[in-house]
Amino acid sequence: MALSKRYLWGERVDELLAQEDVTKNVTAADRVLWPIVDHLGTVRDLVKQDGTVATHYVYDAFGGIVSGDTSLTRYLVGVWSVF
Numbered sequence: 001m002a003l004s005k006r007y008l009w010g011e012r013v014d015e016l017l018a019q020e021d022v023t024k025n026v027t028a029a030d031r032v033l034w035p036i037v038d039h040l041g042t043v044r045d046l047v048k049q050d051g052t053v054a055t056h057y058v059y060d061a062f063g064g065i066v067s068g069d070t071s072l073t074r075y076l077v078g079v080w081s082v083f
Contacts, residue, residue, distance in 0.1 A: 014041070030054070 008018040019033045033054055036045040042063075046054040057068035 019046075 004021065004023050006020045006022055007016060008020070009015060010017050016035055019035070021031055021033075028049075030048060032049050033046040034049075035043045036047055038044050042059065043057060045056050048054050055069040058066045060066050
């Protein structure tokens, strides 16, 4: 199994600063995604390096994803964890 993603973590628990896709079939603009969180720490958007929104997440009352591209991240788990 080859390395496909790298993560840049902050100093707090579950503080993901960036996700980098290191596979060869990804364009430079799509290589790094930056999570944008709300006041609860829930990831609401993933933003590309050029500032465009790659996807916007909407959650139900239990933290399940109602809409948003879940293929962009493997560890997105509603309000409890980021990636």
